[in-house]
Amino acid sequence: MNKSIKETEKTVRLTGNPASGGIGMGPAWIMPESKASVKPEKIDKSKAESELDRVQKAVGDVLDGFEKLKSGSEGDEINQILDAQIEVLKDPQLMEEIRSKIIEKYFGPSYAIFESFNKYIELLDGTNAEWAKERMVDIVSIRDELMQTLQSRNYDMLVEKSSIVFADEISATDLIKLSSMDISGIVMHKGGLTSHAVILAQSLDLPCVVGVDWQRVKVQQKAPVLLDGDSGEIFIHPSEEKRENFIERQQLHKEKKSKVLEWAEKPAETNCGSSFTIRANIEFENELARLKTHGAKGIGLLRTESCLFQSTNFDVEAQMKFYRTVVEKADGESVTIRLFDAGGDKLLEDHGNESNPFLGWRGIRMLLDKPEMLHHQIEAILRISGEFPGQLKLMVPMVSRIEEIESVHQTVENVKQTLKEKGISFDDDLPIGIMIEVPGIALMASEAAEIVDFFSIGTNDLTQYTLAVDRGNEHISGLYTSTHPAVWRLIKMVKEGADTQGIPVSVCGEMAARPELAACFLGMGINEISMTTNSIPSVKSVLCRSSLREMQKLAEHVLGSTHVKKADELLKEWLHEKTESLNR
Amino acid sequence: MVTRDVKILNEAGLHARPSSELVKLASSFESEFFIEMYGYRINGKSILGIMTLAAEEGAEMTLIVDGPDEEEALEAISNLIDNKFKTS
Numbered sequence: 001m002n003k004s005i006k007e008t009e010k011t012v013r014l015t016g017n018p019a020s021g022g023i024g025m026g027p028a029w030i031m032p033e034s035k036a037s038v039k040p041e042k043i044d045k046s047k048a049e050s051e052l053d054r055v056q057k058a059v060g061d062v063l064d065g066f067e068k069l070k071s072g073s074e075g076d077e078i079n080q081i082l083d084a085q086i087e088v089l090k091d092p093q094l095m096e097e098i099r100s101k102i103i104e105k106y107f108g109p110s111y112a113i114f115e116s117f118n119k120y121i122e123l124l125d126g127t128n129a130e131w132a133k134e135r136m137v138d139i140v141s142i143r144d145e146l147m148q149t150l151q152s153r154n155y156d157m158l159v160e161k162s163s164i165v166f167a168d169e170i171s172a173t174d175l176i177k178l179s180s181m182d183i184s185g186i187v188m189h190k191g192g193l194t195s196h197a198v199i200l201a202q203s204l205d206l207p208c209v210v211g212v213d214w215q216r217v218k219v220q221q222k223a224p225v226l227l228d229g230d231s232g233e234i235f236i237h238p239s240e241e242k243r244e245n246f247i248e249r250q251q252l253h254k255e256k257k258s259k260v261l262e263w264a265e266k267p268a269e270t271n272c273g274s275s276f277t278i279r280a281n282i283e284f285e286n287e288l289a290r291l292k293t294h295g296a297k298g299i300g301l302l303r304t305e306s307c308l309f310q311s312t313n314f315d316v317e318a319q320m321k322f323y324r325t326v327v328e329k330a331d332g333e334s335v336t337i338r339l340f341d342a343g344g345d346k347l348l349e350d351h352g353n354e355s356n357p358f359l360g361w362r363g364i365r366m367l368l369d370k371p372e373m374l375h376h377q378i379e380a381i382l383r384i385s386g387e388f389p390g391q392l393k394l395m396v397p398m399v400s401r402i403e404e405i406e407s408v409h410q411t412v413e414n415v416k417q418t419l420k421e422k423g424i425s426f427d428d429d430l431p432i433g434i435m436i437e438v439p440g441i442a443l444m445a446s447e448a449a450e451i452v453d454f455f456s457i458g459t460n461d462l463t464q465y466t467l468a469v470d471r472g473n474e475h476i477s478g479l480y481t482s483t484h485p486a487v488w489r490l491i492k493m494v495k496e497g498a499d500t501q502g503i504p505v506s507v508c509g510e511m512a513a514r515p516e517l518a519a520c521f522l523g524m525g526i527n528e529i530s531m532t533t534n535s536i537p538s539v540k541s542v543l544c545r546s547s548l549r550e551m552q553k554l555a556e557h558v559l560g561s562t563h564v565k566k567a568d569e570l571l572k573e574w575l576h577e578k579t580e581s582l583n584r
Numbered sequence: 585m586v587t588r589d590v591k592i593l594n595e596a597g598l599h600a601r602p603s604s605e606l607v608k609l610a611s612s613f614e615s616e617f618f619i620e621m622y623g624y625r626i627n628g629k630s631i632l633g634i635m636t637l638a639a640e641e642g643a644e645m646t647l648i649v650d651g652p653d654e655e656e657a658l659e660a661i662s663n664l665i666d667n668k669f670k671t672s
Contacts, residue, residue, distance in 0.1 A: 080601065080604075083604060084600055084601075084604050084631070087604055087607055087608070087631040088631055088632060090611075091629075091630045091631050091632050091633075092627065092629050092630060093626075093627045093629075093630035093632065093633050094630065094632055120632040120633075120635075120636060123636040124635060124636060124638075127636070127638035128638070129597070129599065129638045129640070131596070131599040131600055132599075132635060132636075132638050134600075135600050135635060139632070
């Protein structure tokens with residue numbers, strides 16, 4: 001009935017860092033931003049006492065609210081957070097400051113609250129302690145809630161069931177409150193992967209994506225939203241097809257979730273005893289804690305963009321520090337560092353406007369034009385390889401011709417020479433590999449295999465370049481299908497090319513994060529895959545309970561299919577049967 | 585009035601949870617309680633005050649307790665800090 005209206009609403013796709021897994025579906029709810037300032041209004045002397053009474057009543061109301069949440073929620077973590085908030089509201093010093101501002105200086109209650117809290121917020125901001133900054137968000141949220149209660153404005157009633165909350169940043173307290181209103185997901189602009197809110201979202205099993213610049217696209221209140229906490233994707237005004245797909249996946253997610261985490265600790269072996277390796281794709285330091293809990297064996301893809309974007313001069317020391325931290329946390333397992341891959345959707349400031357950035361100046365193309373930057377990064381990686389010999393690998397992104405590989409080798413040799421002269425140690429056998437994401441280099445796989453030590457297939461870009469489908473273009477998003485037989489065949493060619501020289505092949509794209517596709521890779525003889533930590537347990541649980549023989553058969557069928565739909569069906573059926581038989 | 589010099593021993597320092605334990609304990613006594621650190625004095629019953637000290641492991645501070653149950657309070661508070669805020 002509303003079809004015509006729906007179609008006029010263009011679907012908007014946003015992406016961010018997946019912070020808490022699962023599928024969320026519901027109307028958008030935009031969280032009001034907290035106030036940046038409050039005017040220092042004065043009140044009449046005769047009203048001071050009654051205004052103070054109002055503040056005290058508001059404090060009591062907010063306290064009651066916290067107490068209620070506490071009794072209603074389970075778990076130590078939540079009660080601890082609420083207890084800490086309750087103590088702030090009972091803080092004698094704070095209350096004395098608010099009191100004196102009203103009673104002695106005749107400031108309005110809102111200003112008295114705002115100023116008294118801010119003194120502490122600023123002090124916490126001034127400390128170097130990470131936890132203090134975390135707590136700041138909570139204290140800001142009590143301040144705002146107290147002010148809202150005082151003005152009897154409360155947003156509680158406005159949040160519809162199963163809403164997807166869009167916020168700049170969320171405090172732990174707000175998160176607990178929102179979760180008690182049965183929201184179905186959270187989108188945040190700020191907030192790290194280990195922020196209090198994110199950890200809570202994980203323990204509350206609330207899908208959450210952070211680092212999303214959603215303010216850019218003007219999300220409307222109540223617009224229908226789909227959120228994928230595993231891939232970090234958000235669709236506003238999604239198509240009917242997408243919605244159905246999400247409903248299906250939500251069901252699947254619920255069933256699997258409870259069972260899969262226990263697989264993290266088990267050995268990575270198929271049920272016929274053939275071993276495989278699952279590594280993690282990592283971008284930020286704070287993701288490292290999940291290596292162990294989610295069962296990753298080292299890091300198959302360390303992205304360096306965020307590290308390099310932070311320092312303007314790409315200095316060697318800062319990079320080394322980042323790499324060192326990461327390698328230390330990898331527990332002796334291998335770490336593959338990908339050279340800076342700016343361009344595409346991740347832009348450097350002097351990048352300018354390209355009409356087609358995905359086909360443009362990115363990855364190794366850009367690095368070869370910026371020799372100093374390339375030199376610095378290779379130097380940093382080599383020097384760290386000296387500290388952890390045998391553990392590091394270097395990976396070159398966006399290679400499209402053999403010459404580019406040769407140029408990188410040349411630079412590596414030059415840097416090694418300089419380091420030797422300076423007497424700085426490095427791992428002379430540091431393996432150098434390339435990303436296979438451009439069909440042009442995939443077709444040259446056997447020649448490339450002669451001069452590199454490994455291949456890693458970036459399936460997202462390989463798919464979009466092979467099928468000529470822009471991933472970000474909603475008009476044709478239905479055509480972006482990694483399961484297209486052509487993509488599988490190209491991957492098979494790459495594997496065969498690698499085999500001529502006996503070099504290893506791994507997969508580090510989103511494809512590997514889907515269990516049925518990962519099974520297909522194993523069936524093709526690719527037994528090293530790398531993915532976001534969130535996806536590891538579910539993939540592992542399926543692979544561990546499958547036999548190599550059945551996965552080979554699956555790969556054979558998929559590779560032999562003519563239609564995309566057929567390949568899709570084969571994969572879907574395989575997973576369906578697998579999960580059915582496992583649940584029995 | 586009684587005072588005692590103490591040192592923070594727990595690895596994470598006086599972060600949110602230990603601050604909260606400290607305030608809870610201090611508030612159960614009638615006596616006034618202050619902490620002095622870097623020549624800076626805060627109300628030991630104020631969670632915000634304690635947090636703004638951001639005392640790390642190894643930080644030294646003076647506890648000052650004044651009131652009818654000061655001896656008992658000082659003993660309990662020092663114990664909590666010495667036991668790295670483990671309440672049992």
